[in-house]
Amino acid sequence: MRSEEQRTFAAVIVAGGSGTRAGLPVAKQYAAIGGTTMLGLAVTRMREAGADPIVVVVPAGEETTARAAIGACEGLLFTAGGRTRQESVRAGLERLCERAPSRVLIHDAARPDLPGEVVTRLLRALDNAAGAIPVLPVADSMISAEGEMRGAMLDRATLRRVQTPQAFSFAEILAAHRSWSGEAIAGDDAEVLAKTGHAVALVDGDARLRKLTWREDFPEANMERTAETIPAFRIGNGYDVHRLVPGDGLWLCGVHVRHDRALSGHSDADVALHALTDAILGAVAAGDIGQHFPPSDPQWRGAASHLFLTHAVGLARECGYRLANADLTIICERPKIGPHRDAMRARLAELVGAEIGAISVKATTTERLGFTGRGEGIAAQASVLVTRC
Structure with missing residues (x-):
């Protein structure tokens, strides 16, 4: 049986979206969804999955706005993010240092509907790896693009769609972010960890974890589209x-x-x-x-x-x-x-x-x-x- 320490985990939720691509009147993490907000739902689902503590990373000066968007939720920690998502994740990890959790999930508020089963799979995978990420198979045919022309056909059997949250040994992912010397913006946190030589396990993701990006992803804010249906x-x-x-x-x-x-x-x-x-x-x-x-x-x-x-x-x-x-x-x-x-x-x-x-x-x-x-x-x-x- 796993010890209590092994079952517990912390979380970092990055909430620095602007809503530019969605054309929203507010930053998308504060957009209304399901009777709450994007950020509120993300925090609620992570807390329901057992995360404690949860660090919410928001743009500087927006803690009050974020707290109001989240609503009632005890024990949250807040910190200001950086210029890039990578800098924001590191800020969230540094905020957790005094708690020194053994495991941490790094998540995006843009994927608010987190199924608990995904969290369970991620934590189990950490028994044998320093990192784990949820993925989905690719259903469509895939090709590379050469400008505006068709390139080579890619083997979709070897391709996966990557989601968050991504799970890590806290000490390993913190050290990886501190030592990162690659591009200014890494593909994701798994790439940051992999550069230090650690293997990253794959677990089954979930369609509910789709990233909300475009205006049609926000029916409650898409008034032109829903004017006849609401x-x-x-x-x-x-x-x-x-x-x-x-x-x-x-x-x-x-x-x-x-x-x-x-x-x-x-x-x-x-x-x-x-x-x-x-x-x-x-x-x-x-x-x-x-x-x-x-x-x-x-x-x-x-x-x-x-x-x-x-x-x-x-x-x-x-x-x-x-x-x-x-x-x-x-x-x-x-x-x-x-x-x-x-x-x-x-x-x-x-x-x-x-x-x-x-x-x-x-x-x-x-x-x-x-x-x-x-x-x-x-x-x-x-x-x-x-x-x-």
Whole structure:
């Protein structure tokens, strides 16, 4: 039976794509896919396969954006990448040095749907080799090209399509990257290892690991292509609650309201913006606010909740939708909402990019029943309609 040390492994996920070839409005690692983002799905699948720790390599200055794209996921490490993928991989490996894992998987966020069976095959192959890569057979006839003319026929029986993640002995691949003296850009990490004289094993890959590169690979962002196939409108609902504590005012709908109490929460606890954020995320099936901004993450401590709302609006746009109207109800005994209603509507319209006439803010009480009636907290619920852009 394999020891616990042999079963554990670390991972480096390189997420430095620009989306240029796909023509996306955002870097492709942040593109919407399957209710999350490319990067979020890649991290989730790697964590499900057992990777710990996971280093995410992103362009300098994008850690906050990357964290929001990933959502709730404990124990991630981040580092800034370099000018090339090879420099970025080395940065990720160096970030792992203090953990000194025995094995590491190096993966690209551009292949987010990672089957666990591939990881199992890779780790088994490392029992007898310093490196292992997943490959697929070539189905089409293959030739070499001589400019624009046909060259020699190639034997497809000896050819393979290479995928990621690629698995390695950590010490060996780190040493190989540190000693690399070949071209500025290696074909892949297996080539870097092979140059040091180590054998690289092949295991069966999986069609799910295809690299997402072109616009047609991103149906949720390809609005021209899907305009007739995605629904013309979608509806979302959100609900949130925060406790009232002693304080000197609170935030509601992005407006500071003077009061003898405050709302308690990890962020600024704007219960109304949280409900509206969840409603928009729900309308486009993009998870919930806790996935994108986990309360366990210290970077969101005391954060202004309008950041959460504008993130949700941006994700909706990536999915091809804009906010048509929002109906928000705040449930509390105090403070009185009426005097602030117009300011709240104006602030919400500004944040979501809509006309003020599309924004409704209402208030109600529970006739002194329940936690809101006793003044222990404030609740908010929101309903939104999003329409196809």
